[in-house]
Amino acid sequence: MxxxxxxxxxxxxxxxxxxxxxxxxxxxxxxxxxxxxxxxxxxxxxxxxxxxxxxxSKDELLEAIFEDGLNQLTDLAGTALQQPDPWQGFVWYVEQMCEITATDRGLREIAFSKSYGGDRVTAAQERLIPLQKRLVERARSDGRLRPELSDTDMPIFGLLAGTVSEFAGHLDAELWRRYVAILIDGMRCRSDQLPLPVAALDDDGVECAMRSWEPAGPCGDRSRE
Missing domain, CATH: 1.10.10.60 (Homeodomain-like)
Known part of the structure; x- marks a missing residue:
């Protein structure tokens, strides 16, 4: 019974x-x-x-939801690395990453912040980093990606796409594509380009930014109240 x-x-x-x-x-x-x-x-x-x-806890729920989302970004980076053309693979990944981060605010925030989640989210973030680094190095070595561009720029690109959606996504859900296209065009190496005025963050700088950025506020409002 x-x-x-x-x-x-x-x-x-x-x-x-x-x-x-x-x-x-x-x-x-x-x-x-x-x-x-x-x-x-x-x-x-x-x-x-x-x-x-x-x-x-809220962190437990975040891990149940977003580990898969972060793994999706990793899978996309792996697919991009399999493309024979380094520049096309890089562009494809940037477009795919920005589509995800422009349309899923929660994933964007947890992908580029280390203030939320636990070991599984952190491990998923860490799996993505070396793949993005290889994508950038490959496209840079091919000569079509401007030499100053760094893999540490990648989180900023994802955040920029998301900012467009937050600002005007209710008016045009596809508007972020316009600015990603402009962004990609600016990343292409040209002989008449001036050097970028400021260097990219180094690895420690990105780590510090991710640890200090709390888009949902301190502790992500994890209380029961």
């Missing part, structure tokens, strides 16, 4: 978990990482206790 009554409870629990994850993805994509678990519960149409039974 106990086994029979347990089964529907397990099904309900899994159904609620999926419902929470879907609601959280939708909420974070539109509003970024600022919403707390209470907001997620409201968006999912479940009691807040149901959310806390599935996810003990």
């Amino acid at each position: 106990s086994e029979t009554t347990d089964r529907p409870l397990r099904k309900d629990a899994e159904r609620n978990r999926k419902r929470i994850l879907e609601a959280a993805r939708d909420l974070f994509a539109g509003k970024g990482l600022e919403p707390n678990l209470n907001d997620v519960a409201h968006h999912a149409g479940v009691g807040v206790g149901t959310v806390y039974r599935r996810f003990a």
Whole structure:
């Protein structure tokens, strides 16, 4: 009798978990990482206790959602590296990365900040870095990417695309494509180019920026209140 009554409870629990994850993805994509678990519960149409039974903290929920998203960026970088033309592979990756970061605010914020998430998010971020470095080095060695461009510029490109969407995405959801095209054109190496006026951040600088940037505020509003 106990086994029979347990089964529907397990099904309900899994159904609620999926419902929470879907609601959280939708909420974070539109509003970024600022919403707390209470907001997620409201968006999912479940009691807040149901959310806390599935996810003990906001970081736990963020990892469940965004590890896959970060792995998607890594997979895209790997696919770009397989393209025989280094410049085309680089351009394709920048366009794909910017599409994701322009249309999913939560993923953008967690991809370029180290203030949220835990070990799984950090590991996913770390897997992406060397692939982006190889993409830049390959396109630079090919002679079509301007020599000053650094792999540490990549997070900035993703953030720029997202800023366009935050500013005017409600007027034109595709507007970010215009500015990414301008950006890519400016990255192409030309004989008459002047040097860039400021150097890129080094690896330590990017690490410091990612650790100090808290787009959702201190601790991402992880309290239950």
